[in-house]
Amino acid sequence: MANAAMETGADAKRLLEIVKVIRKYKVTQGISPDALCQMLKELGPTFVKLGQLLSMHPEIIPMEHCKKLEELRTDATRLVTAQIRELITEEYGQPWNKVFRQIMPYPLGAASIAQVHEAVLLDGTHVAVKIQRPEIYSVMERDVRLLKSALSVVKLKKINNVMDLGDTIDEVWAVAQEEMDFKREADNIRRVRENIEGIKYVYCPKVYDELSTKHILVMEYIGGFEITNKAAMEEQGYNVQEVCTKFINNYIKQFAEDRFFHADPHPGNVRVWDGRIVWLDLGMMGTLTSTDAELIKVCMKAIFSNDYLSFANAVLKICEHDPELDREAYYGRMQAYLDKYRVLSMAQMSSTVDIFADLYRIARDFGIKVPKSLTMFWRSLSIMEGTVSDLSPKTDLAAIIGKHLAAQAMVKGVAGSITRKISHRRLISGSALHYNGSDLEPDEFIDEEYDELDPELEGDSEE
Numbered sequence: 001m002a003n004a005a006m007e008t009g010a011d012a013k014r015l016l017e018i019v020k021v022i023r024k025y026k027v028t029q030g031i032s033p034d035a036l037c038q039m040l041k042e043l044g045p046t047f048v049k050l051g052q053l054l055s056m057h058p059e060i061i062p063m064e065h066c067k068k069l070e071e072l073r074t075d076a077t078r079l080v081t082a083q084i085r086e087l088i089t090e091e092y093g094q095p096w097n098k099v100f101r102q103i104m105p106y107p108l109g110a111a112s113i114a115q116v117h118e119a120v121l122l123d124g125t126h127v128a129v130k131i132q133r134p135e136i137y138s139v140m141e142r143d144v145r146l147l148k149s150a151l152s153v154v155k156l157k158k159i160n161n162v163m164d165l166g167d168t169i170d171e172v173w174a175v176a177q178e179e180m181d182f183k184r185e186a187d188n189i190r191r192v193r194e195n196i197e198g199i200k201y202v203y204c205p206k207v208y209d210e211l212s213t214k215h216i217l218v219m220e221y222i223g224g225f226e227i228t229n230k231a232a233m234e235e236q237g238y239n240v241q242e243v244c245t246k247f248i249n250n251y252i253k254q255f256a257e258d259r260f261f262h263a264d265p266h267p268g269n270v271r272v273w274d275g276r277i278v279w280l281d282l283g284m285m286g287t288l289t290s291t292d293a294e295l296i297k298v299c300m301k302a303i304f305s306n307d308y309l310s311f312a313n314a315v316l317k318i319c320e321h322d323p324e325l326d327r328e329a330y331y332g333r334m335q336a337y338l339d340k341y342r343v344l345s346m347a348q349m350s351s352t353v354d355i356f357a358d359l360y361r362i363a364r365d366f367g368i369k370v371p372k373s374l375t376m377f378w379r380s381l382s383i384m385e386g387t388v389s390d391l392s393p394k395t396d397l398a399a400i401i402g403k404h405l406a407a408q409a410m411v412k413g414v415a416g417s418i419t420r421k422i423s424h425r426r427l428i429s430g431s432a433l434h435y436n437g438s439d440l441e442p443d444e445f446i447d448e449e450y451d452e453l454d455p456e457l458e459g460d461s462e463e
Contacts, residue, residue, distance in 0.1 A: 011146060018043060018143075018150040033068035040072065045112040046143035048072050053172040056263075056372070056379045058360040070266075070383065079115050079133065081105045087131055091216050099211065103129070109268070112136070113180055118221055127208065130182065130217040137180055144173045171372065179283040182217040188282040189219070195258045200432040202250045203276040222280065224273025230391055233272060237436030244388045244395040246430060247277050251384060252404050253427040255296075255377060259288040263376045266383050275432035286376035291318055295374065308335040315359075320369040333362050355398075356381065 025031055025039045040051040054061065055069035079087075084103060088096040096103070104118040108128060113136055119129045148166055178184055186207045193204050205220035212218050225232040227247065233240055247270070254261035262269070262279055263286040271278045288296075295318050302311035312334040316325075341355055356378040363370050385397045404427065 011142065014142070015146045015149055015153075018146055019153050022150055033062075033065045036065055037068055037072055040069075044143070046140045047147075049112045049140070049176060050144070050147075050169070050172050053175050054168070056375045057168065057172075058357065058364075058375060058378065062364075063357045063360065066379070067382070070379070078107060078110050079131070083134075084115070084117060084131055087134060088129075088216065091213055100129075113176075119218075126221040128205070128219045128221045130219070132180060132182065132215040137177075140173075140176060140180075144169060175284065181214055182212060182283075183214050185217060185283040186212050188285050191260060192262075192279060192282060192285075195254070195260065196250070199250065199430075201246045201276055201430050203273070203278045204282070205278065205280070222271055222273055222278050224271045224278065226267045227270040227272055227277065228267040228387060228391060229272075238272065238433055241392045241395055243272060243277065243433060244392040245400070246433065248384070248388065248395070248397055248400050249427050249430070250277065251380075252401055255286070255288060255380075256293070256404060257427065259290070259293055261286045261288070261377070261380060263380055264383070265380055265387075267387055270387075272433070275435055277433070284376075286373055286380065288373050288377065292371060292373050292377075296377070302338055306338050308338045311338065315363075315368065319363065319371065322367050325366055325368075330362075330366050333365070337362060 021039060021043055025035055027039070031039070037051065040047040051069045051072045055066045055072075058066045061069075081103065085096045088099070088103075092099060099122070100119045101122050101124070102120040108116045108118055110116075112133070114130050114132045116128055116130045119127050121127060148169055151165055151169075186209065189204055189207050193206065196202050196204060205222050208218040208220075227243070230240060233243065251261065251265065262282060263284040264281065265279075269279065269281040271280060295314060298311060298314045302308065309331065312331050315334075337358055340358070360370065360375075360378065362368075381397075381401075388395050388397050
């Protein structure tokens with residue numbers, strides 16, 4: 001009884017804190033991107049995490065807010081070595097040193113949900129150990145529950161008249177719960193390893209299943225450097241444009257062929273090591289249904305054909321919307337949208353971020369709810385485009401992605417079959433990355449391969 005009263009008192013105090021901060025920033029009157037990020041930081045790690053996940057919803061909040069939320073990082077308190085050892089001992093039910101010879105004291109990374117350490121197994125194998133923070137689930141569950149109560153107190157129920165905030169919070173919380181299940185992440189890693197089998201330039205660390213649990217994930221240790229470390233890349237003799245092109249190629253394969261893609265490909269989750277691009281932190285993955293994938297292809301095809309009517313109807317077919325939607329106004333916006341992005345060739349294509357950002361603005365204005373998988377897809381492309389443009393301005397993400405999608409969507413008959421095979425081969429082929437100390441020669445397709453498809457992609461070829 002005393003514990004229940006204490007919890008109720010603590011909850012009431014925390015609720016008042018949340019309401020006070022929300023009122024301080026006058027959220028009901030609108031809030032700038034910078035102020036939104038500052039408010040979430042002030043509310044604590046749970047809200048920073050929710051903000052990061054909310055950045056995947058450009059159909060709910062303005063694009064400039066989404067972009068700012070992507071920059072949120074948790075200033076997580078570092079767990080000391082004694083705490084790490086205690087957590088491992090508790091999880092395994094035996095002393096930590098019965099499993100590990102050594103756990104390095106300084107973490108490789110520390111975030112709101114977990115902390116990662118380099119460690120050495122009893123047989124001398126170096127591994128990376130991801131340890132979930134104690135009580136993180138209960139803390140986040142409480143804050144989410146209290147946030148919904150706080151929104152009721154300040155009478156804030158909707159943003160942009162698109163979606164009920166309570167539903168949005170539930171959806172974001174569901175994603176956070178998936179990230180806290182390390183067994184699920186282990187399954188994701190295994191699936192990605194199967195999908196990249198045989199591709200020499202990309203890699204994903206293996207999981208030590210016998211040592212992994214819902215709260216601890218033990219993986220192969222990966223060295224190297226973050227993909228944005230251009231100085232290290234050039235010092236070791238890597239061809240930056242080759243790295244970027246193959247990075248894009250593998251990501252195209254993830255969403256266009258595997259339909260299972262990394263939903264958070266920021267530079268900290270992608271490393272270059274031993275002639276390979278290595279994917280890390282696979283707790284949040286996106287899955288595209290065949291219908292989702294078809295919408296993406298329809299979008300690319302519509303940009304070429306300027307068939308705004310077919311495109312507008314395809315969007316309505318896939319997305320939730322009000323049956324009483326003002327179709328005349330909606331079709332007019334879609335026609336203007338396609339006129340803006342009408343191009344003669346993929347080389348002239350605008351930023352993928354701009355293309356999807358404008359589409360989400362239309363969706364938001366007309367109360368259209370875009371599937372979560374597509375919002376994750378957009379956010380991932382946004383992050384990737386920023387990474388590639390900083391590393392290699394000559395590498396055009398939009399053109400490369402567009403040509404592969406066009407190869408799948410636009411050309412039919414015998415020509416289409418051949419073109420699709422060429423596109424597929426380029427996504428899975430190629431040697432490991434060339435760098436100092438390797439005997440490999442750089443692949444020759446870095447600049448030229450995409451131009452070969454142009455003649456076939458100028459229009460709709462029929463058999």
